[in-house]
Amino acid sequence: xxxxxxxxxxxxxxxxxxxxxxxxxxxxxxxxxxxxxxxxxxxxxxxxxxxxxxxxxxxxxxxxxxxxxxxxxxxxxxxxxxxxxxxxxxxxxxxxxxxxxxxxxxxxxxxxxxxxxxxxxxxxxxxxxxxxxxxxxxxxxxxxxxxxxxxxxxxxxxxxxxxxxxxxxxxxxxxxxxxxxxxxxxxxxxxxxxxxxxxxxxxxxxxxxxxxxxxxxxxxxxx
Numbered sequence: 001x002x003x004x005x006x007x008x009x010x011x012x013x014x015x016x017x018x019x020x021x022x023x024x025x026x027x028x029x030x031x032x033x034x035x036x037x038x039x040x041x042x043x044x045x046x047x048x049x050x051x052x053x054x055x056x057x058x059x060x061x062x063x064x065x066x067x068x069x070x071x072x073x074x075x076x077x078x079x080x081x082x083x084x085x086x087x088x089x090x091x092x093x094x095x096x097x098x099x100x101x102x103x104x105x106x107x108x109x110x111x112x113x114x115x116x117x118x119x120x121x122x123x124x125x126x127x128x129x130x131x132x133x134x135x136x137x138x139x140x141x142x143x144x145x146x147x148x149x150x151x152x153x154x155x156x157x158x159x160x161x162x163x164x165x166x167x168x169x170x171x172x173x174x175x176x177x178x179x180x181x182x183x184x185x186x187x188x189x190x191x192x193x194x195x196x197x198x199x200x201x202x203x204x205x206x207x208x209x210x211x212x213x214x215x216x217x218x219x220x221x222x223x
Contacts, residue, residue, distance in 0.1 A: 038115050039064075040063070040064045040065035041063050041064070041065050041067040041069075041112050041113075041115070042063065042064075042117060043061035043062075043063060043069070043093070043110045043112075043117050044061060044062050044063065044064075045060075045061055045062050046059070046060075046061040046110070046119070046124055047059070047060050047061070048060075048106075048108065048124060048125075048126035049126075050126055050127065050128045050129050051129070052129060053129075053131070054100070054101075054102030054103065054128050054129045054130055054131040055098065055099065055100050055101075055102065055128070055131070056096060056097060056098045056099075056100055057096075057097045057100060057106070057126055057128060058094060058095070058096050058097070059071050059084075059093075059094075059095045059096075059097060059108060059110075059124075060092075060093060060094045060095075061093045061110065062091060062092055062093065063091050063093065063112075064091070065091070066089040066090055066091050067089055067090075067091075067112050067113075068085070068086045068087075068088060068089045068090075068112070069085075069086055069093060069095075069110050069111060069112040070083055070084065070085040070086065070110070070111045070112075071083070071084045071085075071095045071097065071108050071109075071110055071111075072108060072109050072110075072111055073097055073106055073107065073108035073109075074106070074107060074108075075101075075104060075105065075106060075107070076107065077107045077122075077123045080107060080108065080109060080123065082097075084096065084097050084098075100128050101128065102128055102129065102130055102131040103127070103128060103129065103130045103131075104127065104128050105125060105126075105127050106125065106126055106127070106128065107123040107124065107125045108123060108124050108125070108126075109123050109124065110124075162179055162182035162183055162186060163179075163182075164176075164178070164179050166178060166182070168181040168182045168185070169181040173211055175211055175212045175213075176212045176213045177212070177213060177216060180213065203215065
């Protein structure tokens with residue numbers, strides 16, 4: 001004869017069945033809950049913009065629900081060892097990555113809580129720009145003035161012979177014409193030819209109050 005199960009055994013079986021059912025329902029509920037949370041905080045419109053200095057970049061994204069994420073980055077997809085966390089929960093995210101190398105490829109992923117978003121297994125990437133020089137130093141050019149010799153003939157001074165106090169041309173006035181006349185007579189070359197005729201004593205033609213070689217020049221030019 002087959003022995004019938006007692007009440008205690010039946011109760012234990014029922015309890016085990018209930019525990020199993022509740023466990024399955026609980027896992028489904030938890031999975032649904034965490035799936036919903038993950039979808040709400042999932043990064044969207046992920047962008048990385050390298051700055052002009054070649055040393056930094058800004059990673060931005062948006063999420064449906066406010067969250068606080070961390071950007072993990074590095075120079076290879078397998079070495080995302082650097083971290084740049086956010087300081088508050090937001091829906092419009094912006095994280096600055098600093099101390100980067102110029103003209104270098106970088107890879108990154110976004111971690112929110114224990115969830116990692118890495119572009120479906122392929123980390124996001126960007127390339128920094130070339131370093132911008134802080135300033136351009138222009139060469140200092142020193143201009144050395146060039147002395148140009150005058151083409152105008154200078155009088156040859158006969159030391160000890162001609163002076164500027166003698167009326168050498170006997171026109172009654174002591175001026176530069178007398179000095180030029182003396183130089184000519186001593187064999188020197190005068191700046192202005194010693195005039196003859198009416199230009200030997202032209203008067204104050206330029207109205208400067210002095211009769212000198214400038215008046216003679218003007219007189220000679222008018223002839």
